[in-house]
Each structure stands twice: as structure tokens, then as C-alpha cells.
Amino acid sequence: MTTLLWLQGGACSGNTMSFLNAEQPSACDLVTDFGIEVLWHPSLGMEMGDHAQEIFRACASGEQPLDIFVFEGTVILGPNGTGRFNMFADRPMKDWVAELAPQANVVVAIGDCACWGGIPATAPNPVDSVGLQYLKRQRGGFLGSEFRSKWGLPVINIPGCPAHPDWVTQILVAIATGRAKDIALDELQRPLTFFKTFTQTGCTRVQFFEYKQATKEFGQGTRTGCLFYEFGCRGPMTHSPCNRILWNRQSSKTRAGMPCTGCTEPEFPFYDLAPGTVFKTQKISGVIPKDIPEGTDHVTYMAHAAAARVAAPEWAKEDMFVV
């Protein structure tokens, strides 16, 4: 039996909803086939009021062994460090988190908010939201950079707005089947197996990127081209498996014609949604993309782009995703 407690701070429940879309294993399979015992979850828990509080207190005191503590949403510190913008079960949620996290064998931050603050931490960060171990790219967060769970692990960050259900369920199965030691983390504490690749890895538009062919318009315009050049797609700069492990088993934003917003990276939403930045590629001198693929520089990028445009075959300028 692996015990799991899941709480939500400054959250929208999107990660929970995403989690409930899971198959192989479904949320039910995790319980019935993989021995995950859900002690309490805000959407799935049977208990309420005092009975729910008894569970939290037992976990916090160590009386109830807690294997996995999943936190969704930001830790809200305001106003003035009191945490009173987010009360839960009789006290500021931040106080529960401070007591529960050290008692868990593994602490999992699910979704951007819990990882690094996400949308609620967008300027002016009205309620002083932080992630469990980061605020945006800065280490520390609520628990501090030195925090380690009982198994000696830092917080496992599963970012995304929301996180894909498989990114969660497969990690839970890994823990439940004794493969916790196989979970390698990157420098942002994300499981490498999911977050080494780019969102662009597996994107159906990658051939258009190769030949620098731009999508010129949304809707019917997305039957061809790459969304990087005009619509601010962050696929080449974002680490996620969105085009390897499809969403809802069907598609991905970039496949469907929506630019990647970079939601697995700590800076999301990029440029703090300043006027002129939403669904528009930021450019230098009106031509050169300001953000370019990871690991390259503007001069190399432009030389490569010029050659690629010359090399572009005719089909790369035609509609590809046709009726």
C-alpha cells in the first residue's frame, strides 16, 4: 500500500481534472491495481469537516505514514506573510504544507502553480504566490532550496498548465512499483524522462520549421506552416513531451494550430502578458525572432534560416493538413 495525500492551494483544479482523464492507468486503476491509497483529495475524498482534519493532523504528526504528498496550486503567503488569502481546514494552507511536506517520503508539485507560481504569480503577484521549491526560475520557494523529503529527495516538479495525466500517473506507478530510483531529475527538478525533449519533438509542423515556412493566419491558415515565426510558438524553446505523449490521447496544441505558450517552463506566462505579446512572435528589428531555439545564437540562426528558405521544396509552401 502506498499512501497519498493530495491538497490544493491557490489552484484551479485543472491538474486534478487532467489527472481524471488518465487511462492505463486510470485514477481508479491506481487505487485498485497499483495499491495507491488516497487518504484524501479535495475532489475525491469522502470525509469532510472535522473528519478530514483528523486525517491531515495524523499525517502532520507522523501518526499516519505518508508516502506521497501531492500539492496542486501555489502556496499563498499574503497578505503580509499571514497566508490568510488561502485558509484551509481552519488555518492558512501554508501552515499545513509546512507540516505535511517533511513527513512525506516523496513530495510532488503538480502543475506550474505548485512548481513555480504559475499564473497567480504573474505580475503584480497579488496574493504573494510561490511554488513549493521555486518562485519562477529562482530556487527556494516556500520550502527552501535545502528541503528534502524523507527519502532525501527535493520536490519532484511536474509542471505544465495543466500537467498531462501521464506525467503524473507514470511517476506514481514508478513509485508504487519500486522504480523511484529510476526517476532522474533535471536542474529544475523535472523528471528527465519527460522533460529532456522539446515540445517541438514530434510536432507535425517540424518540417515547416526545418524549411522556415511560416503559418500566416489562424484557422484555415494552420493547414500549413510553423507557428514559431508569427504566432509566438515556444515549441523549440520549451521542454515537454506534448508531441510524444499526446493530449487526451488525440492531439496537442501545436498540432491543432495553437502556438505553444511554454507552460512547462518557469517563466510562463511569458513577458507577463504585456500588451503586444500574446500569440505574437517578439522580434528584433521587426524581422529576427527574439527568442530562438535553445542552444543557438542569432547570427547562426539567421544564416541557417536563409539557407533553409532557399532549400525549401515546393511542397513545403503548400497546404499539408488538408480535408
Add this chain to the structure above:
Amino acid sequence: MATVAVEEKLISPLGRVEGDLDLKIKIEDNIVCDAWTQASMFRGFEIILKGKDPQAGLIVTPRICGICGGSHLYKAAYALDTAWRTHVPPNATLVRNIAQACETLQSIPRWFYALFAIDLTHKNYRKLPEYDEVVRRFAPFTGTSYEKGVTLSGKPVEVYAIFGGQWPHSSFMIPGGVMCAPTLSDVTRAISILEYWKNEWLEKTWLGCSIDRWLENKTWEDVLAWAEENESQYNSDCALFLRFGKAAGLDRYGGGCGSYLATGTYFMPEMYEHPTIEGRNQALINRAGVYDGEEFHDFDHLRVRESTAHSFYKGDTYLHPWEGVTEPIDPKEGHAQGKYSWAKSPRYEVPGKGPMPLEAGPLARQVIAGRPGAAEYQDYDPLFLDAIKTVGPSVLVRVMARMHEACKYYKLAQKWLRELRLHEPFYSKPVEYPEGKGFGATEAARGALADWIVLKDGKIENYQVITPTAWNIGPQDGNGVHGPMEQSFIGTQIRDPSDPVEMGHVARSYDSCLVCTVHVYDAKTDRELSRFRIGELG
């Protein structure tokens, strides 16, 4: 003079209402005599949106609520469509409609099994007939219908992902249309997924009959007769719920304020190519409207106000959302001023009657659907107006209204999928005017949802969202009138005050997604009202 025990009780957390809802009730002889719903979390989305890109709401507002994020996107797109005076091609309207409907189709079984029905397995009910069967089907994780219903609830949003890339939290609806241009196999796959969901869950598990047979029910009496009509229907989850719900008394409490609001949703593509606020009501397929308990009124967004009298915001304001302000205060300070929730109190200025609280949600929509005078393309459905007039609103009726909609929205989604013209446009590039005012609304699974946007100098000057949860769980207004959910609690008999499952039924029947309120409470700075403090009145 007999001594009457009055107990004040704080239930925190209530759970399974999506987000944090704390409820303070006052019980007298096991009857709830007063209630305060306290939304306990505040994130400040309206503050974040100030000064941002006009389209920021398309990214930010879906994150207000991950349960109805697609609905947030839908109305945020229309708020910009009206502000920017866009052209929306018919295909784009159809795709938006399909996506909105699929999000709601997802929500119906997920809500019923995961959030609502597990309370029916509560030990309070163990002596009722068919309790063992209810446990066998509805027990969390292991119940046969629970597992099927929750898992299959992911299917309709697979269709959402085909058009929007993912669910939750796509932002693929934009002023002027949608980002996608589906191919033939996208559409055929979508049709097939919905067909599978309908066969496996809606007809086989929930109804035990065809959806067309179910939709022949036009009165509450028809529904009761339907449940006894044959073995298959009798054994369905729906009929089991009807029998067990009545045995558990769910038809006898939780009625609420008796006045209803629908802001309506789903547009006739050809009638809303140029979205305007004035042309909105006419172009709706599922109509907007207000029912004040006696008569119907056309919905007019200019009659909406939000009161902050009992909410943790500065002052005691009563403003239309275009003029709305969101200035939070420390709940500790708020409590001293008699405030108790992060939700504001939305009210509607009913002609001739003044400000009224209105219930939002499936029951409200279905009551409005019973209003005579629908155009030929609009939904007219007398079933739930009949129900509230014959048996009256209750937890049971509210649940049934929600489940009823599964059949209706399924049929609409399949019809729209067949109407897409794949060779025609899905987007019409708009002019991004730097100034303007917009209003966009829809019906999220849990009720009326709307945005009011003011643009100035190419950025957001003001952005206000009113969620269905705010309509339903909002606190008392400046006149001391309780919100709809508070009214639903009052008068309810509680069997076991130490485990008030009845309060859970009422709250969950509204499917209030508290995260959805944008602004929400602090239960406990009310130190003097500590849990289980037992007082006495002479």
C-alpha cells in the same frame, strides 16, 4: 420554557465542491436555521489582468477554473468579439459550440459519480432499501458505475482536444474564430468518440434506454413513469438514483431561492457572424433569461450588479461589472466589518422587483428552457419548469436537471459536427481596436458565466468575471438577503450534526466549483465561533 439547543458549526473543508468552501451553519433542534457560505481562497485574477494584452483573458481566465476552463475561454473570446466588432465565420461558431458542449458532457458523469453520488454510500443510509446496490455501483474508485462513469468522462474532452489541442486549458478560441482547421478524419473521429461515449455510458449505464426515449419525457410525472416502464430502465443508474434519492429524502430539501438565471449559450452560426451584445439573446440556441419565481424576463447584462457588503473587498459597493473594482482586504479586517467570503454577491435588478439573488446552473437553464415563445431554432423544453411547479426544486430535481442535459447536448454536438463545412474558413482576422467595451457569456456546466472587459490604449483597463459559483454561493448582499446556496441550507433537517452529510448533498448539487469564484473566504478568523461551540437559547 423549554430550552432549545442551538449549535453553531463550522464545516471546514466541505470538500468535493472543487475548491475551498467552508460552511458555517446554525442548527436548532437539528434544523439549519442560518447559514453562511465562506469561500476561502483568493488569487486576484482580475488584478493580474489589469494593464495586460487585450487577449490576456484568453490565457488567464481558463485558469480561474480547470473544471470549466473551456467555458471561460468561450465567453472570453466573445467578450473580445463584441469589443473588437469581429466577423466570426459560421464554422468557427460551430467549433466553439462543439467544444463548449463537450466540456459539459465530460462534466456530467464526472460530477455525478466522483463528486455527488459517493455520498449516497454514506453509513447514514445503510438501512435504506437497495443500499447494497448503491454501494456496489457508486462507491469511490471501486463502484462499477463509478469506475465506468469517471473513466469514460474523459471521452468527450478527447473531442475537445481534436479541435483545441488539449483539455483542460487550451486557448484556441480567439476573436474572429478558432485557431484550428479540422480535417475530415478529425471530424469523423470526433463523431465516433461521442457515439462510443453515448452508447457505453449515457444509454447503457445511465438511462437503460435510447436518448430519444428519454427525451420524450415532458413532465415530472413522465419521468416517474419512465423509471418503472421496463426492466432495463428500472435497473439503470438513473432510476436507481431516483428511487434511492427519494428514500434518502433528497426530494425534500435544498430548494433554494426559487429564482433562476441563464445567460444562455450556443449560437446559431448564421445569426452571430457579427457578435454584438444587443444581438446576443436572439442568436442563442439555449436561451438566456431570468425567472423570478412568478414570471420570465429577458436577460439584460446591464441589470447585473455585484455587492461587496459581505465580501473581503474594500467598502460596500454595488456596481455593474464594467465599473467593478476588486480591491482585497485582509480577511481579519473584513471579519471585523461583518464580511465573511471572498465571493462577491451578484444580484439582478429584476424589473419592478429590485435586486434578487438568482440560482445559476442546469436547473436554472432548464427552467428558462420552459419559457414559451422560443424561436424554431431555440431550445424549448417544458420538463423542469413542470418539475419546479409540481414537486418543487430540491437536491433531487437539481441533480436530474443536470443529467437530463447530457442527452440534449449530445444531440446538439453531433448535429454541429455534421454541419461543419471543411473547405470554408474557420477564422477571420479582426482589427485590434485599442479602445472598446465587451461582454461575453456562456453556460458552464455549473451555470451562467460572463466576462466584462474594458479596453483602453491597447490594453486591459478593467476585467471582471462573474462565475456561476459566485451567483450560487455568494454571501449576503447589502440588504442582508442570503445567496441561493445559503437559502438552500436553511430549513434542512440534519440527522447527525456531527456528520452533516445533508449539507454535502446540497452544496454538491450546485456543483459549485469554488476555485471558480475567483475570490473566496477565510473561515476561521471567527475565533469566537469555534467548532462545536454549543450555545443555548431560552
